[in-house]
Each structure stands twice: as C-alpha cells, then as structure tokens.
Amino acid sequence: MNPNFLEFEQPIAELEAKIEELRHTSHGQALNIDEEVGRLREKLKLKTNDIFRNLSPWQVAQMSRHPARPYTLDYIGVMCEEFHELAGDRMYADDGAIVGGLGRINGRPVMIVGHQKARDTKGKLRRNFGMPRPEGYRKALRLMKMAERFGLPVLTLIDTMGAYPGIGAEERGQSEAIARNLLEMADLRTPIICTVIGEGGSGGALAIGVGDRTNMLQYSTYSVITPEGCATILWRSAERAKDAAEALGLTAPRLLELGLIDKVIREPLGGAHRNPRSMAIRLKAVLMNQLDELAALPVDALLEQRYQRLRRYGAFQE
Amino acid sequence: MNWLQKIMTPRAHTQGANAGKGKVPEGVWEKCAGCGSVLYKPELERNLMVCPKCSHHHGIRARTRLLALLDEGSTQELWPSMEATDPLKFRDSKKYRDRIVASQKSSGEKDALVAMGGRLKGRPLVATAFEFGFVGGSMGSVGGEKFARAGERALAEKSALVCFAASGGMRMQEGLFSLMQMAKTSAVLARMRDAGVPYISVLTNPSTGGVSASMGMLGDINIGEPKALIGFAGPRVIEQTVRETLPEGFQRSEFLLEHGAIDMIVDRREMRDKLADLLNLLEKAPRAA
Numbered sequence A: 001m002n003p004n005f006l007e008f009e010q011p012i013a014e015l016e017a018k019i020e021e022l023r024h025t026s027h028g029q030a031l032n033i034d035e036e037v038g039r040l041r042e043k044l045k046l047k048t049n050d051i052f053r054n055l056s057p058w059q060v061a062q063m064s065r066h067p068a069r070p071y072t073l074d075y076i077g078v079m080c081e082e083f084h085e086l087a088g089d090r091m092y093a094d095d096g097a098i099v100g101g102l103g104r105i106n107g108r109p110v111m112i113v114g115h116q117k118a119r120d121t122k123g124k125l126r127r128n129f130g131m132p133r134p135e136g137y138r139k140a141l142r143l144m145k146m147a148e149r150f151g152l153p154v155l156t157l158i159d160t161m162g163a164y165p166g167i168g169a170e171e172r173g174q175s176e177a178i179a180r181n182l183l184e185m186a187d188l189r190t191p192i193i194c195t196v197i198g199e200g201g202s203g204g205a206l207a208i209g210v211g212d213r214t215n216m217l218q219y220s221t222y223s224v225i226t227p228e229g230c231a232t233i234l235w236r237s238a239e240r241a242k243d244a245a246e247a248l249g250l251t252a253p254r255l256l257e258l259g260l261i262d263k264v265i266r267e268p269l270g271g272a273h274r275n276p277r278s279m280a281i282r283l284k285a286v287l288m289n290q291l292d293e294l295a296a297l298p299v300d301a302l303l304e305q306r307y308q309r310l311r312r313y314g315a316f317q318e
Numbered sequence B: 001m002n003w004l005q006k007i008m009t010p011r012a013h014t015q016g017a018n019a020g021k022g023k024v025p026e027g028v029w030e031k032c033a034g035c036g037s038v039l040y041k042p043e044l045e046r047n048l049m050v051c052p053k054c055s056h057h058h059g060i061r062a063r064t065r066l067l068a069l070l071d072e073g074s075t076q077e078l079w080p081s082m083e084a085t086d087p088l089k090f091r092d093s094k095k096y097r098d099r100i101v102a103s104q105k106s107s108g109e110k111d112a113l114v115a116m117g118g119r120l121k122g123r124p125l126v127a128t129a130f131e132f133g134f135v136g137g138s139m140g141s142v143g144g145e146k147f148a149r150a151g152e153r154a155l156a157e158k159s160a161l162v163c164f165a166a167s168g169g170m171r172m173q174e175g176l177f178s179l180m181q182m183a184k185t186s187a188v189l190a191r192m193r194d195a196g197v198p199y200i201s202v203l204t205n206p207s208t209g210g211v212s213a214s215m216g217m218l219g220d221i222n223i224g225e226p227k228a229l230i231g232f233a234g235p236r237v238i239e240q241t242v243r244e245t246l247p248e249g250f251q252r253s254e255f256l257l258e259h260g261a262i263d264m265i266v267d268r269r270e271m272r273d274k275l276a277d278l279l280n281l282l283e284k285a286p287r288a289a
Helices: A007-028 A034-053 A057-064 A072-079 A121-126 A134-149 A167-171 A174-187 A202-206 A227-235 A238-248 A252-257 A276-295 A299-312 B003-021 B041-046 B062-069 B096-107 B141-157 B172-195 B235-242 B253-258 B268-282
Strands: A082-085 A098-105 A108-115 A154-160 A192-201 A213-217 A221-223 A263-265 B029-031 B038-040 B076-078 B113-120 B123-130 B160-167 B199-207 B221-224
Touching (some): A007 A034, A057 A221, A072 A276, A098 A134, A098 A276, A134 A154, A134 A174, A167 B235, A174 A202, A174 A299, A174 B172, A192 A202, A192 A276, A202 B172, A213 A276, A221 A252, A227 A238, A227 B172, A238 B172, A252 A263, B029 B041, B038 B041, B062 B160, B062 B268, B076 B141, B096 B172, B113 B141, B113 B268, B123 B141, B123 B268, B141 B160, B141 B172, B160 B268, B199 B268, B221 B268
Parallel strands (some): A108 A154, A154 A192, A192 A221, A213 A263, B123 B160, B160 B199, B199 B221
Antiparallel strands (some): A082 A098, B029 B038, B076 B113, B113 B123
C-alpha cells in the first residue's frame, strides 16, 4: 500500500503506478505504447471520478487530513506575489502551529493568518501537528490588531485538529486566548474572510474563524469535536468514528445547506493534493471577489452585518 | 452460591453502592464529598450546598443559585420556554430528542442555561446560570441564544450581566451549531465592552471546553469558586496527550489564580455581597443630563 494514498484512493495509486511503469519501459524499448498509456489515463480519470462522486463523511474527514494535502504556506506561496512572515506573540514565544504575516495578492496588501501543519517528523514537531498553544492565538490576535490599525483585510486559513491539550497550554490560559480572539474578531474594524482548508477542529479552529465570510474547501471538515473524540464520548469507542462523522454533519455541502457557512470551494478532481496549484488559484479568485464585496462597505456597516451574521447562528424553538 | 457468599454478598453490595455514590440512605442525609461528614440535607441546602464543616462546595442547581443571588421577590425568569430542536437529527446510542426529554424530566429545566432578570441589592441585574444536570451543562443553540439575549437586555437596560458557568463545554449533538454559539455570545460581549456595561463571570465546578473558552473567560472580572475545575481541555484528555500524571491541584481555581487567569476566589456564601460590592464600583454613575 502506498502511504501517500488513503485506502479508498488505492485504485488510483495502482493505475498511476501502472502508467509510470509503462512509460518507463517505453524509454528503454522502441515500442509505441502511447495508445495504452492514453487508455489507462482515461481509465484513471473515470475511476477517480467514480471514487470521488460519493465520498462518505468519514472519507471526507480523512481527505481533510490527507498526508499530501496542501497547507497554509503552500497556498500563500501560490497566491501571494510577496509574503513576509511575522513571528511571536510579544509575550512568551513564537508558536509554529500558527503562521502569519504581511502579503500582497494581485497587488493588494493583506494580512494572512493560518494554522500550519508539516509533512516530515521534524516539521511536525516544530508545528506541533498544527495544534496551537495560547501563544499561537495571541500572535494571531497581534497580527489582526495590526491589520486593523493599517486598514488591511485579514484572510485566515483554518487547518487544525484542535487547540493543543497540554499542561503548559493550560497554565498560560488556552481558554482565555481562544475566547479573547472570538471577542476581538467580532469587533475588528477591517474585513475578515475565513477559509477552512483542511480540518476545522472545534474552538481551536474558531479562534481564527470569526469574520464576514466563512468558506470551506470541498473536502475540508468543520466540527464541534473530532469524529474520534465524539465517538469516544458518545459511543464509548473511537472505533465508531465513522458513525460520529455521519452524525456530526461536518462536510462542506452539508454545512452550506444548514446555513452555517457561506461558500464551498470546489477542489480539483481527486482533491486539493492532486493539483495544489490549481486549488490555490481557485481559492485566490474566491478571496479576491469577496474582498471586493467587503471593501465596498463602510466599516460600521461591515461590523453591523458581521454582528447580525453571528447573531443568527442557532436552531431553537419557543 | 455457597453459605459464605450468601452472608457476604448483600452486605458487600450495600457497602459498594455507598462508597461509589458517596450517599447515605434515607434521602434526608447527605455525605460530604469533601470531608465525609454526614450532613442534614435541609441544612446543607440552607448553606447553599456548602459543607458547614469543611466548606466543600457541592454542585448547586442553576435556579437555586439565581434565586439566592437576586433580591427576594424581584426575579423574573427570562425566555423560560425556549427549547432545543434537533437540526442534525442526531443519534448515537440514544436519539438526541430522547436525551433532551429525559434531561428535562430529571432536571426540571428546559435546557442547560437559566436566565433571570431582577435586582441585586436594589440595582437591576441580568443573571444567567448553567444547569450541570442538563446534558452536562452543555451549550447548544438554546444556551447561546439565551446568553446572547441576556447580554442584549443588559445592554438595552444598561444593567450588569453575571454568568455562573457549570459546564463540560459545547453540546456535541448540535454539531457546528453549538460551536458557533461561542462566536455569537462573544460578539454580544464585545458590544457590551464597547458600551461599558459590566460583565462578571463566575466559574464553578466544572467549567471546561467551549464555555470556558468563550463567555467563561471573558468577564471584566473572572471569579472562581473554591477548588472548581476550570480549563479548556479536560484533565483526562491532557493526561492521554502528554502521557504524564498531572500535578496536584492542576486546573483548580487556586491554580488559575496563581497563573493569572482569574481575579479572585470567592466562597459561595459570600458571592452575593461580593458581586454587589464589585458592581457598585464598576457601574457608572448616571450622567447629568
């Protein structure tokens, strides 16, 4: 099994390996196998289509944390003409699980803040698997307040399993750091656009997720708790994560239907990792459109609209 | 069953049940979870569920707490008929709908947040309290909406807002609807901050998860009850993550006070006086027209 492919992606991996093999053999020999390769490519496309036509919520949850999925800095790399990372919360440390900085997209200066994961072991440790500590949230807040002072819009990219549950994180006020961001973002006098690019894990995600628009990539998830966590508590077994994923309604189309997010951004065939560049270009187009819409509003109207938007969330009767 | 078992089993069984629940039969007596003293229940209730011997703070009903805080006869319950719907048609081992109905029966409340308007030593006050007995005091759409309305009412009346947290966090069965209540309630608190309307958060045992990470930690003043468990992640989750034993007193009020997360620890029996004194100092004197 190829570790860079999920279980349900294995047929894709096999077909790709076959195509590679054929192309390799054709270098050595003078055989003309273009026709065969073309046939296999067509088959690969159909197969991929077939697999991705009807992903279950649990499969989407796996896609949202796919080992090859693009991360915040990958998107920044494609979207920005320039980017200057800014470090530190000015109080305690620089948290690698959140990155942020000043960038320019289509000539327009922006502040970008996002969770950051990594693919290799060393990077994963440095990024703490994308699970921020309070200093990460405080860095994010520092940058957002700076954006407010200089009239820059804020773009956030969400991709975390959740805020880090550790001793130090609790000692330094994880709850307060998250809560503070929710309050300040509700009130920040500049447009904020939030996009879930991978995992939207509970309060740790929402702490950079309050704003004027909420987008989700097609195979990202947004949830009050991870499927595993929910299964452990309600089914008393992490094995039931599949059932929890179904019950939680955490996929982008479902959340759009429920009126909890504003837009689903389609991913390339087979998911963002199959073509990160085209994904980033699509994301950039959506963000630019939304920035144009929001920039047209006077700040007071923007804040009133944001308040009403947040205020509407909920399903109850009386 | 042999003769020895016959003799031993019933007694061992009774002892086991008592040790497990910390309860003494009869219903009039309650064993203190702190010092083990057997307490006369009506007396314990008169003492706001605080042990008169060791001052251990037992759980207290949300309604009892609010009635004890506000001036007698001044209280009016707000939005008492608000109830949860089941937007996700959530079902685990039980249907969410059935869980709600069972909780309503056992707790006598419609949902986990009770809100009241009234007076505290004469001044108007909006007060809310979480009922831990209702699905672990979890906040879903009803809790979020009631809190938001309570904040808006405080804003409109220019009266202060007090919230007593007692919650395991957000209600899973309402999925992202629940999570968004954190954003909603914080947005209202932002407006109160801008308008200079005081908000005091009292964190009681336990206050964890999303409730602590939104309105719980956003008080102009944050107060802890003695030895209350307060934190973002629950101790079990942390233990599993860091794979070490947690230090003694970790995530208790005293620990939070030492680390600068709360302003003070106040005994429940002195809470009414303390809140009145603090609000006296915070509330702006009416401006001359």
